[in-house]
Amino acid sequence: MSPTRKKPTVVAAATPTMADLARLAGVSKITISRALADSPLVARKTRERLQALAHQQGYRLNVSARNLRLRRSKTVAVIVEMQPSSNRTMWDPYPLALLGGISQELTSAGYSVLLTTRQGIANATIQTADGLILLGQGERGKAESQYERLGLPMVVWGAESTDDRHVVVGSDNQQGGASVAARFLSLGRRHPVFIGNVEHPEMAQRLHGFAAELAKQQLEPTVMPPAGWTLEAGAKVVRSLARRKLKFDAIFAGSDLLAMGAIRALVELGIGVPNDVSVVGYDNTPHGAGFLPPLPASNRIGRKAACCWRARCSR
Amino acid sequence: MSPTRKKPTVVAAATPTMADLARLAGVSKITISRALADSPLVARKTRERLQALAHQQGYRLNVSARNLRLRRSKTVAVIVEMQPSSNRTMWDPYPLALLGGISQELTSAGYSVLLTTRQGIANATIQTADGLILLGQGERGKAESQYERLGLPMVVWGAESTDDRHVVVGSDNQQGGASVAARFLSLGRRHPVFIGNVEHPEMAQRLHGFAAELAKQQLEPTVMPPAGWTLEAGAKVVRSLARRKLKFDAIFAGSDLLAMGAIRALVELGIGVPNDVSVVGYDNTPHGAGFLPPLPASNRIGRKAACCWRARCSR
DNA sequence: CGATATCTTGATATCGGTAACATTGGCTCG
DNA sequence: CGAGCCAATGTTACCGATATCAAGATATCG
Structure with a gap:
């Protein structure tokens, strides 16, 4: 006016x-x-x-003002890669478990955590960040070069490779695979299966260590690529193994989620775990540790009813 | 110079x-x-x-500059409450599952997600945020008033109460509890147990609905508060039930995690699920859906070896 | 042909902090 | 007693963007 x-x-x-x-x-x-x-x-x-x-x-x-003046942001962007077709409720639990630790450490160091998915990149204000952390199991190469352009310090979770231009953090996949093989051998298993997508560098390394160790006993694993990273994908692989009447007595699944799926399918098929088939996963997620028979179908109706979410607004 | x-x-x-x-x-x-x-x-x-x-x-x-000028930040802070004694690797999977959806929706709406734990609040730059989302199962009241001072729009996950001064989103706990009770009754169960901490408003509501429905058949649940929110806490409750030779044939656990713990303990005790005891959880987490026998002890050595994380720097 | 409307572009101020340099007053010391 | 120094506070300029208002160029119209 x-x-x-x-x-x-x-x-x-x-x-x-x-x-x-x-x-x-x-x-x-x-x-x-x-x-x-x-x-x-x-x-x-x-x-x-x-x-x-x-x-x-x-x-x-006013943090914006300060950051503007100081030319920094005390913020680290964490980019979680999700599968292209991701439904939004189901994340691979593994990156999420990492996220917990990352978030705690960063905040206690006085940094903020900016959470993004790869999809949301365009909109998100990653540019503000002082650094980048890349989690998840996408095709790493592409993603990395995409973010490298930003010129920010970057840490990537996954498998190392020779031409890395940034810090890579991950487990010793090859050694891990070898350990699993050794374990199977010591249990007297002779027909090992590996479930994992070899296109993925970490998986490839795990398989490499696994196969190398087996080779010492003139054994060779059957390699089965799953259709995705889900529990269901793991189950499907096992069903297909059974359908094709392949002989196997040990399964090394590239992730806990796949392992859980495999076990589930085995149990459904009446195959004993670990008596008939040994199963080992990878990741050491808390969920893997607490794995047990599912809430049976008869009870899942009740569960469903109890889970009808609803939003309400109190003013 | x-x-x-x-x-x-x-x-x-x-x-x-x-x-x-x-x-x-x-x-x-x-x-x-x-x-x-x-x-x-x-x-x-x-x-x-x-x-x-x-x-x-x-x-x-330069996002800081723009935000300073426009007096907004296009950022929403998500505060995940963790238990005071939380170890950093194990988060309750439930808030995490929510986080996935929240993150996706917000980023696709052009917002950034600032992730914080309640502990990290002091340092974190929440003040920049345009709004607040509160997740997790702490004692809500205290937390809310703490954040209300910020004067930001706030959404809280959990149970509603009459004096809410902000939007509350959650499941219909009472109806959920009632559904579980109805299910138990239709299965002919006569000795129901509720596992959950009644101090927590959501748990209280679930119990309320549960007990009310049972009361119609002159039944009353045994209420067992767990020692925490973990799977192990759920297992402990069941062990203590068994030790005290209490008679029970149905368990309603306040969260999937507790339910998984309960099932695990039941199986260990040689009690059949769902034959001897019906178990129902709450939350509908993907992990609950994929629950099965655990990777048995004989295999966990291999798992352990495979999970030795290690950091390396490629330059 | 002059005047007014329209399309482009620019000058300036401002958002809320902080660094660099300037200033003031009290004190020490030769 | 004046030079010199330290402590405490202030002045000014900027960080990098955008809103407001003004102005130059072009087009339209009576």
Whole structure:
């Protein structure tokens, strides 16, 4: 309404700025800034007075402003790759388990975590981030070069390769695969199966270690690529094994999720685990550790009814 | 070195700013800004030329600057409450499953997700956020008032209550509990147990619905508070039930995790599920759906060896 | 042909902080 | 007693974007 737009003196904005505090305290902005940063440049008494004032006025730092000035953001973007056809409720539990640790460590180090999926990249404001963490089991190569352009420090979870231009964190896949093979051999298993997509570098390394160890006994694993990363994919592989009447007495699944699927299918087929077939997974997810018979079908109706989500708004 | 700090013309900074582009193109900053925003105020030809230039120069918007100017951040903070004594690898899978959906929807709506735990609050820059989402099973009341001070729009997952001052989203706990009871009754169960901490509002509501439905048949559930939210806590409750020789033929666990623990303990005790005891969980987590016999002890050595994580740096 | 409407573009101020340099007053010391 | 120094605070300029208002160029019209 009023066309004159001079200094609105009595606006009493939602939250005060440093300038507001400065006016109130009769000092300059910079003194406020210093006081709130606990800088020894400000006399202790003044400092305490100003801090009290800020608290009392409900002052909240404008992080955008600070970041702009300081040219940093104290934020790390975590990019979780999901399968292209991902339904949104089911994430691979593995990256999620990692996410927990990452989030805790970063926040306790004073950093914020910006969570994104690869799909959301375009919109998301990753550019603000001081660094990048890449999780998940996509085709790594493509993704990496996509993010490299951003010129940010980057850490990738997965298999290392010779031409990495950034930090890679992961398990020793080859050694892991070898351990599994050794275990199978010590149990007297002679017909091992590997479930995993060899296009995926980590899987390939696991298989490599696995096969190498088996080769010492002139054994060779049957390699079965699953149709995806889900529990169901693991189950399908086992069913197909049975259908084709292949002989097997040990299964090394490339992930816990696949292993759980495999076990489930085995049990359904009346094959004993671990008596008839040994099964080993990979990832050490808590869920793998707590795996047991499913809530049986007769009970799942009740479960379903109990899980009808609903949103409501209380005002 | 040089004390004169005039316009550093040839700095060729890491990434150009709008001002840089403007200089290169011989136009003003504002025109760049408009062109990149696809504003019709800029002639189509100019617009395309400038966009091409920006792309070619690898221009990246400074989000802090924009947010400062626009006084918003297009960011929603998601606060996941973890148990005080939480070890960092094990999160309750339930909030995590929610997180997946939240993250997808928000990013596809052009928002970023700022992930925090309640512990990390102090450091984290929640203040930047345009809104807040609160997940997890802490004591809600305290947390809410803590965040309310921020004056941000807030959505809370959990049980509703009469004095809510914000949006609450959750399942219909009471109806869920009732459904479970009905199911048990239709199965002819007469000795139901409820596992859940009644201090927690959602649990209380579930129990309420459960007990109310049972009361119609003059039945009353045995209420057993678990020692925490973990699978192990669920198992312990069942063991204690058995130790105390309590008679029970149906268990309603307040969460899938507790249910899995209960089933595990039952199986270990040689009690048949679902023949001897019916078990129902809550949450409908994917892990609950895929629950089966655990990877047996004989195999867990191999698993362990395969899970030795290791970090390495390729440069 | 002059005037007004329209299309493009630019100058300036501003968002809320912080770094660099300037200023003030009190104190030490030769 | 004045030079010199330290402590405490202030002035100014900027970080990189965008809104507002103004202005130049072109087109339209009576």
